[in-house]
Amino acid sequence: MLFLAASKSDGREGRPLCVRTTDGGKTWDFVSFIGPEPPDYAIMPSTVRLPDGAIITAIRRREWIEIWRSDDGARSWQFLTKAAETGGNPPSMIHLRDGRLTLTYGYRLKPFGIRAKFSSDAGGTWGEAVILRQDGGTWDLGYPRTVQRSDGKLVTVYYFADSLDSERYIAATIWDPGR
Numbered sequence: 001m002l003f004l005a006a007s008k009s010d011g012r013e014g015r016p017l018c019v020r021t022t023d024g025g026k027t028w029d030f031v032s033f034i035g036p037e038p039p040d041y042a043i044m045p046s047t048v049r050l051p052d053g054a055i056i057t058a059i060r061r062r063e064w065i066e067i068w069r070s071d072d073g074a075r076s077w078q079f080l081t082k083a084a085e086t087g088g089n090p091p092s093m094i095h096l097r098d099g100r101l102t103l104t105y106g107y108r109l110k111p112f113g114i115r116a117k118f119s120s121d122a123g124g125t126w127g128e129a130v131i132l133r134q135d136g137g138t139w140d141l142g143y144p145r146t147v148q149r150s151d152g153k154l155v156t157v158y159y160f161a162d163s164l165d166s167e168r169y170i171a172a173t174i175w176d177p178g179r
Contacts, residue, residue, distance in 0.1 A: 015037050054071050141159060
């Protein structure tokens with residue numbers, strides 16, 4: 001399965017969907033759109049499959065991240081919630097060994113930085129934001145990717161800028177997801 005975004009009916013970017021291959025990527029079959037066609041855009045899904053088979057995906061919207069769930073192999077989707085206000089940055093979602101979901105994202109509103117949230121109920125609700133850093137010099141940062149290490153700590157990698165005029169660079173934060 002691959003989760004990505006396609007053009008909307010007006011030709012502009014912005015409609016997330018799921019496709020599937022059964023021949024190692026030689027051909028792809030459409031499975032479903034994730035939600036209705038949005039008025040603005042819905043792009044860059046980050047998706048996990050839970051042990052019970054449910055598929056949870058986080059979608060980048062213009063100002064927030066929204067969460068969708070499928071219980072039938074991605075054939076249909078149910079909107080769960082708006083998980084985080086971001087100022088327009090894509091999510092990275094992973095399923096932790098302790099069962100929680102973790103969402104990391106660039107925060108493109110002042111104070112600019114990198115944040116995370118946790119869900120203990122398969123994406124239905126999300127706790128308060130954990131600030132990984134809030135020293136960004138501009139809104140142009142983010143696009144995180146997060147992994148869990150064997151010791152349980154998380155590594156979040158992202159691009160960052162110390163000021164509006166400085167070069168962007170790749171940075172990482174190693175942090176403990178605690179409880």
